Each structure stands twice: as structure tokens, then as C-alpha cells.
Amino acid sequence: MNEFKVAIRENESAHVLDLMGYLDAHTAPILEEAFQSMIGSGKFRIIVNCRDLTYISSAGLGVFMAYIEDVRENKGDIKMSNMTPKVFQIFDLLGFPMLYDIVNDERDAIAKFAALS
Template identity: 35%
Template sequence: MLEIKNIKENNHDILLLEGEVDASNSVELDSSIQQLSEEGATVILVDASGLEYISSAGLGVFMSYLEDFQERNVKMIIFGLKEKVHQVFVILGLDKLMNIKKSKEEALEEVK
């Protein structure tokens, strides 16, 4: 099960993820990111501190925005990954392609 909350905080859009992202609900994650993009967000912070698991479908959602966001100068920063979830990103080399920070403070520092 996945719960997604969209929070506006100090002019930043934060997607708060709780639970698991898998093939059955990755479309919800995609819709949330797409909505922020369509609303003109230039910074999307993804709070993954409550994320317990992510499947290849969930990773694919993040990957699908990399090129588009780079072309449009949109920053997407994922932060707060639990170690076991972070390792999935590392094993697949996604930590080199995506902007991943340990904490919300580090993510906010990146967008100052």
C-alpha cells in the first residue's frame, strides 16, 4: 500500500511517500509527479523517509522524468531513503543519475 501526500512548504512542493511503491500503485506516484510538473513546479522534493519498499516499476517512474526534467531545468530531489531502499538505487546505479540526499535539510540546501 502507498500513501502520497503533496505538501507545500516555503514555496517548495514536497511529495511525502509512505509504504511501498510497486507495479500495482506506481501509476499513483506517476500521477502525483505529473500533476506537479503540469502545475509548473521547478523543484520537486520527494520525502521517502516513510518508503519501505520500491519495485522496478516505482524506480521506472522516477527514471521516466530524468530527461524531461533535465531539459526543462526542473530539480527532483529524493531524500530520507531508508538504507535498504537506498541500496536498491545504489545497486542499479541510480544514485549516480538521480539527486538523492540523506535529509530534508540537505535537499533544501541544494535548492537555495
């Protein structure tokens, strides 16, 4: 089975989605649901911590693309952190670093959001 989980945490400046496991066409709806619930409840400052994300395909990448505009229109952002080199390589192939804020560590993303407050 393709194991994938999302856990949501809240800190002082943003909400953090911890991704775990394999994000592909089978599991992408789980991430989609998480984004819908965040955006539906007016949470637009989102950090996606990819430390335990083992794998991502274009189906997973598409989820980030689906929500980024909504989030930015509401003065928020989706910032990504703690990517393994293997996962970063796939984001990089599609040019994500040009369009998304990808930082080394979750704390960097928190600081960036805090600076806006």
C-alpha cells in the same frame, strides 16, 4: 493490499512528495499521477522524501526515470531524501546515486534548491 500513499507539501524552495508504504507495479500509477500533476502545473523543483517508503521495485524506479528529463529540461530537479538503508540499496543496485541527487535529509535538498534561487 499494497498500501501506498503520496502527500504533497510546498516549502519555500520546492515541492515535497512524501512517499509512504509499498511502491510496486500496482501502486506506481499513484506516483505517476503525482508527478504528472506537478509537472502539468509547472512545478519542477521536486523533493521526494522517502522516510516512510517501505519498499520499492523497478516499477517504482521507472517512474523517476520517466520524469527526470522533463524536469531537468525545465531547470528543475528531482532530489531524493531520507531513504532507509533497505530502500537505498535498491536504488544503488541500479546506479541511481550516479544520476540522481540523493541526500540524507530533506533540509539538504531544500538548501540546494534555495541556493539556486
